[in-house]
Amino acid sequence: MTLRGKLNLPEFKVVFDGEDGKVYECNIDLENKIVDTLAHMALISCEIAKNDEKKAMDIYADIVSMLYKLPMFISYAPTIKKEDEGSKERKGNYVPTAFEYFFIYTIARHLTDITVDKNTSLKDIFEKLENFEHTDTLRSLIRLYFPSIREIYEALINTPADTRPGFNFTSLASHLQLTSLISWLLQPHSIDLSYLRVASLLHDLGKLINPRHHVAEAINILEKLQNKLKSGEACIKLERVKELVASHHGDSESIVQIADRLASSADRLTKLVNEALEHIEYGKEIKECFNKEREESYECFTNLGKEKYEKASKDIYKFILSQVISLEIVKNEEAKVFPFIPEKVERSSNEIKPVRPIGYLVYIDVPSIQRFITNFPKLRDMSFASMLVDFLVTVYSFMLIDTEFVSKTKSRLPAEALLSGYGGHSYIVVRKDICDGDCYKKIKDIFKGIKLLSDLDLRLQVSVAEFAYDNYIKNYNEVWDEIRQQFSERYLVDFEEKIYSVGLHRVCDNCGIRPAVNEKLGEYLCSRCYEIRELSSTRGFISKVNSTYLLSVEVTPEEIAKEVFGDNYAEYAMEFIAGYKKLEDTRYVSIIKADGNRGSIIFSASATFSDYVDKSFRLDYGVKRAFYETLIELANAEMELSKSAKGLLLTSRVLSGVLYLGGDDITLLVPSIVAIPFAVKFFEKATQLTGFTFKVGIVSVKPDHPIQFAFQAADELMERSKIKPEDGISSTKNLSEYNKTSIACMVFSSTLASKSVVHSEISKYKRQNNSYLVVTNDIRKVKELLELAKLYEFKDVVSLYNSENDKKEVREKLRQLEDIVSYAETNFNTSNGYLKTLAYILRQIARSDKPYDKEILKKLVERKEGSLKEIPLYDYYFILKTFRVGVG
Ligand SMILES: [Zn+2]
Structure with a gap:
């Protein structure tokens, strides 16, 4: 056997062949x-x-x-x-995701004419791809x-x-x-x-x-x-x-x-590695192995043993980073939570002077992605809009450049040229001969004056950077620096964002902002809403429900939707996702929004461009695999109980409610009964598979709640859930402790869920020294709570969902916390209210005779670093309440 291991980042761990279960x-x-x-x-x-x-x-x-x-x-x-x-x-x-369209496009273009010009409509493009015969x-x-x-x-x-x-x-x-x-x-x-x-x-x-x-x-x-x-x-x-x-x-x-x-990047890396060997522990031994001939060299590294191999891999990597990344990165406070980022940088003497540029990297993003997606009050439109954003920055942008490229060079952009695409942005590589003269301008011009974008009132921001030379590939941070500089041009677009004066026009019935220009089935719509409505009637949400998914069994959500709501199920999209079993149900739906922590630092601290690509691939793949595995776990639990694919009642809802899932950017709508265990399992896996940590916000609302406000509320809660090193942290503490996945949760029954309400709730309950709300809940703590309540395993959640006594069962689990919450509320504004509440909790622990009641209250008063300045009262209350509103 040959000793070989891959140094995975950002977790900074060497995984050896065979350690992950496969040799x-x-x-x-x-x-x-x-x-x-x-x-x-x-x-x-x-x-x-x-x-x-x-x-x-x-x-x-x-x-x-x-x-x-x-x-x-x-x-x-x-x-x-x-x-x-x-x-x-x-x-x-109809296909559910932008990337499946990409796959179809890259093949179909060899057989049929699918070029686009500035006036091609979206409808045309979708239809051409969907009608591809193969x-x-x-x-x-x-x-x-x-x-x-x-x-x-x-x-x-x-x-x-x-x-x-x-x-x-x-x-x-x-x-x-x-x-x-x-x-x-x-x-x-x-x-x-x-x-x-x-x-x-x-x-x-x-x-x-x-x-x-x-x-x-x-x-x-x-x-x-x-x-x-x-x-x-x-x-x-x-x-x-x-x-x-x-x-x-x-x-x-x-x-x-x-x-x-x-x-x-072999030329530069070889020099840097050689230099590193002069500085690191075991450098001499490693150098001897480097100097040996092929077979002997492998033997030599194998004989080193795992421990030295891993230590050297990490030390050299860190040394390389200290020579290639910018001072700005290491000076960033947030960088200190990553052990792989060096404390200081030194400019390398081994820089390579780039000669002739041969390729450019084009960065395409939608600057106003959140605003665009939350423009639509209906899930059906919103679901399509979020797919469309990815479609525009990947498939559509690729088609535009490909069309230009083929007219200039008679050859095609390879599929590899789309390096990555998620979270509303993409990287596409183009070859020098696409343009003669000012390449930056030529490439940007491809994206100017596009009718479908101005109909959607949507801008694509396009930045270009030199990327490959005949003797050098730029590092990610070098490319990114150049791209970032062009962001100041962001607002110099070729069409003005329309400014609307009140009262002059009839306003769009859908968004209530833009002037209505078209009528559709009695509704007066603006051009953006009209476009989206036209296209979303068969795509986005509908195609998600309509697809057959390969899990451990095949499942088609539509079959389940039709059983509850009939053929008209699309009108009840939110009720369906909430898990309704009949029209009179009153279950809530949860929005799970998550984002990777400190992504830009992780990517900027890359040793080579391929290092960046690797992190980006592992992130994207790891998140999707984690989702898929969590889903299979849920499907298996449902199969266990019902023995038939028709019984995948919750699984089919989760599949239909994926609003966004790519890279570190995640937005899901799920039945609230399963929201918390699904999120905990999903992000535990994602953290483990990607090395990234995540911040997660979960908001539960009634199905008829205006979705765009709930979406913004979830976004705000997610941002607030991030665990950060506090100001003036003691140097004794290991800073990587702050790099954790965390979850915040709220339920809105009577108030409107919105960004400002989340903000005011947090300021009300989260206080300096007597806080009833933590918000930044470590995912492990949430898991412990679920385990205590017997709501962590999917089989328990599935049996609760299918139980005749569901309401009673959940009420039992929530009762103790409800009691404490109501005590806290009455004493909230009295002097010593916080201490009184603490004393009340301790009394209740002593009084209660049920083990569950005792344990759950004990969880509240577990000391954090020896202090009781904050208790997760509302956090745990909301978490259990999410189940409560999930049973209707
Ligand atoms: Zn509108």
Whole structure:
């Protein structure tokens, strides 16, 4: 066995091959899955291209690329098309997420004309993508190969592209994708670009299974693949790919080889690692291993042992950061919670002077994303609007640039060029030859004067930075600095934000802000609301409910929705998500809003650009996987009880209420009965899988509550839930203690949930020395509370939801806290009210004879660092009340 571990960030931990339950070295099963999956992808490419080899190869390169984009490609739960002979009116293939549209676009563009111009309408674009005839074939690929694709992706993201300490912070997933991207940047006139891309994407795949002889292993994989393709009579021949892979460690420098070196920033890193070895513990021993020949070198590192390997990996990484990141980052107070960020920086003497730029990074974002999404009072529109934001910054922006690129160069933007896209922004890489002269201006001009954007009254902010040179790839913070500088241009857009004077126009019936310009079914709508209403009637919420999801069983939320509300279920979107079993129910719905803590610091403190890409991939994938696993856990608990997919009453609601799930940005609507345990399990997993911590706000309201206000309330609560190092912290305390996932929760029964109400509630109850409300609740504390109340396990929540005695059961659990709350309320404004409440709690502990009652009250008065200045009275009360309003 070869000792190899990937240094994961931001958790700053080396995970060795085999430690995560899977051993990749010599894993023949994995090898077979890789060969099978790649072969199937090739056969599908030939089928779609009707055996035209060139076309098939273009398609193949984009499909293989998707293997590295799994987090986008599968979205949060894989869907398949269900057999719905019944409904005739459903013609198109509506898909739930922007990234599935992206997948369809990258394939469809090779077969049909889907170019866009400044006047193309959104409706047109959606319809073209939805009517693509091979969508079902692509879906069947997901259906059949989902487990294999996931396993391969996880192997790729958990295996370092280079096993040596100091180089092991980049995964194969990001390295291979970047290599392919750089091959494309380096080779403007390549006629066999698709072969080059496939070779680049696969060239280091052998490292998964045979780290010591990875080229031989890659050839072995390709030969097995060729045999499969021959027996399947596929139109794709991989001889050329094999040659390119075989030569990537050869003498004469091939494109793949140069791209490989650039993608790993090898030139600069080698110098920095060598320098680090002079400074760190075990530096001498490590240096000896570096100096040995191939096989002996692997032996040498293996003989070091895990402990030294891990220590050296971390020390070198930290040293590299001290040479490449800016002073601004280390000086930031928030950076101190991360042990991987050095205390000081030193400008490296090993800087490389960039020569000729070959590629640019285009950053596209929607500056007013919150305002745009919360513009819509109906869930159906809001759900579509949030998908649309992602659609615009990823698929649509990609289409715009791709159209321009093909007209200039006759070739296509590779799928790899969309580096990331979530949270309302994206990064797209473009090659130099898209423009002659002022590239920044040319690229920005592509996004100017676009009719559909001005109809939506929405702006896309576009920034451009030099990214790749023929001898250097910029680091993330260098790119980001340049992008950030352009933010001052943010308001110099090509159309004025409209200013509305009151009284002159009829105002839109929907948003109440913009002038009405169109009528639809008796409603007078502004152009934004009109556009969204037109499109959302079949997409967004509806397509989420209408999809069939692959969990441990297949589930179609629509079937359950129809049983309660009939065909008209879309009118009861919120009631459905709240978990109504009949129309007269009174259950609440919860909004869960979450965001990663200190993301910009984590990303800015990257050693290389691929380090950034890696963090971004792991975050996006980890969050989606955590959601998917939590969902499966819920589905299994429901199956256990009902034995049928029709019994997935809560699971189908959670699936339908995903408003946003990408990267560290999460907004979900769920039945309030399951909100807290779902959030706790989901974010425990997400924290563990991504290394990020999260702040989480949960607000519960009646289904008819104006959703946009509840949304803003959840947002405010989320912001307030973040655990921060307090001012003047003592130096003895370990600062990483402050980097925790935290949850804040509120229930609104009689007052309107809004940002200002959240604010005033917090100021009322959270006080300096006698606080009844914590807000920044450590997720572990919330879990303990749920466990005590027997509401942590999904089986208990599911049986509560299905119980005849649900109301009584929950009331029992809440009674003690209700009693304390009402005592606290009456004494709130009296002198010593806080102390009286504390004394009352202690008396109740002594008095009560039920163990649960005693324990829950004891939880309130657990001392925090020896003091009782704050008790989580309202926090725990709201948490249990969330269940109470969930039973109706
Ligand atoms: Zn409107």
